[in-house]
Amino acid sequence: MRAAWYLKNGEARDVMVVGDWPTPQAGAGEVLVRLVTSGVNPSDVKSRRARPLTEAIVPHSDGAGVIAAVGDGVPASRVGERVWIWNGQWGRALGTAAEYIALPSAQAVVLPDSTDFAAGACFGIPALTALQAVYLAGDLRDKPVLVTGASSAVGHYVTQLVTLAGGQVIGTVGSPAKAAHAQAAGMREAIFYKTESVAQRVKDLTAGRGVPVIIDMDFASTAGLLAEGVLAPHGRVVCYGANTPEIAFNFRAMLFQSVALQFFLVYELTAADRQRAQDRLTELLQSQQLQHPIGARFTLDQIVQAHETVEAGQTVGNVVIDLT
Numbered sequence: 475m476r477a478a479w480y481l482k483n484g485e486a487r488d489v490m491v492v493g494d495w496p497t498p499q500a501g502a503g504e505v506l507v508r509l510v511t512s513g514v515n516p517s518d519v520k521s522r523r524a525r526p527l528t529e530a531i532v533p534h535s536d537g538a539g540v541i542a543a544v545g546d547g548v549p550a551s552r553v554g555e556r557v558w559i560w561n562g563q564w565g566r567a568l569g570t571a572a573e574y575i576a577l578p579s580a581q582a583v584v585l586p587d588s589t590d591f592a593a594g595a596c597f598g599i600p601a602l603t604a605l606q607a608v609y610l611a612g613d614l615r616d617k618p619v620l621v622t623g624a625s626s627a628v629g630h631y632v633t634q635l636v637t638l639a640g641g642q643v644i645g646t647v648g649s650p651a652k653a654a655h656a657q658a659a660g661m662r663e664a665i666f667y668k669t670e671s672v673a674q675r676v677k678d679l680t681a682g683r684g685v686p687v688i689i690d691m692d693f694a695s696t697a698g699l700l701a702e703g704v705l706a707p708h709g710r711v712v713c714y715g716a717n718t719p720e721i722a723f724n725f726r727a728m729l730f731q732s733v734a735l736q737f738f739l740v741y742e743l744t745a746a747d748r749q750r751a752q753d754r755l756t757e758l759l760q761s762q763q764l765q766h767p768i769g770a771r772f773t774l775d776q777i778v779q780a781h782e783t784v785e786a787g788q789t790v791g792n793v794v795i796d797l798t
């Protein structure tokens with residue numbers, strides 16, 4: 475089969491190779507999926523740059539395709555199923571940047587017929603992260619919710635899900651084009667975080683009270699906002715990202731505001747959380763309540779450009795590689 479891989483950490487153009495790779499086989503409890511799409515996420519970029527490796531890595535955790543074969547213990551009736559993949563390259567070397575992937579049957583989830591394969595490449599990380607974040611945020615009905623990076627891959631799903639839950643999204647965005655993208659997902663108020671005071675705008679929009687909930691993609695900047703009264707007392711921050719790994723924050727402000735702070739990693743959801751998120755996603759897909767904007771598509775031979783597009787951060791929508 476054709477695949478992309480790297481043998482050492484570095485920039486995509488320096489380390490990524492595209493060529494022939496042995497087609498995997500489904501082992502016991504596994505399915506072999508003929509991939510149609512592979513999703514590219516910031517995590518794939520971070521892994522390529524810095525996650526220690528001892529063998530060749532076929533990158534990307536997300537993707538979608540059709541089950542081509544099953545291993546012992548998996549019902550033969552799964553052959554031919556349209557599926558989307560989660561954790562394709564988490565704790566395993568061979569991800570979805572290839573024509574085939576063999577992985578545990580549970581990691582290939584049925585993709586409804588009404589959902590296309592490009593959308594299916596956005597579920598394992600962006601959609602499931604958003605579903606878990608919104609679940610952890612609690613009851614959002616009639617509440618203003620600050621969503622940082624409301625137009626990013628995860629943030630766009632968060633914005634849709636908060637809106638579906640009856641919350642009102644105040645979103646931070648980097649440009650008018652990104653504001654329009656988030657507004658199409660339900661965002662009520664845009665804050666241009668590069669040119670406006672986020673704290674002042676949030677206070678103005680909430681009559682000085684602050685929001686009860688923040689769903690956050692960059693704790694490095696949000697930590698500072700917490701000391702500026704952006705969060706109402708006893709408010710909750712659900713955080714899934716940060717632009718820098720080491721972050722200092724004002725403990726006193728957090729303590730005196732009785733802030734609830736929750737972090738999580740989508741790769742490491744508990745079985746119960748994963749099942750709940752998958753079930754909710756299936757329900758939303760079947761009722762066609764979600765938008766899945768694809769911002770850029772590439773071939774496998776263009777995987778370097780695909781990674782560089784994610785790194786540049788200027789694409790509105792998800793980055794997907796077509797494998798057929």
Ligand SMILES: NC(=O)c1ccc[n+]([C@@H]2O[C@H](COP(=O)([O-])OP(=O)(O)OC[C@H]3O[C@@H](n4cnc5c(N)ncnc54)[C@H](OP(=O)(O)O)[C@@H]3O)[C@@H](O)[C@H]2O)c1
Binds near residue numbers: 599627652713715784
């Ligand atoms: N915990 C988890 O399991 C998990 C899961 C998924 C993602 N993540 C992490 O979450 C982050 C976002 O992922 P993604 O896939 O949604 O990213 P993405 O689609 O690549 O979006 C990144 C964009 O967000 C905007 N942004 C950056 N910092 C911002 C800030 N402080 N406030 C507002 N907007 C900001 C930037 O665009 P503009 O400046 O042009 O607006 C940037 O290009 C990444 O760090 C990723 O690694 C974590």
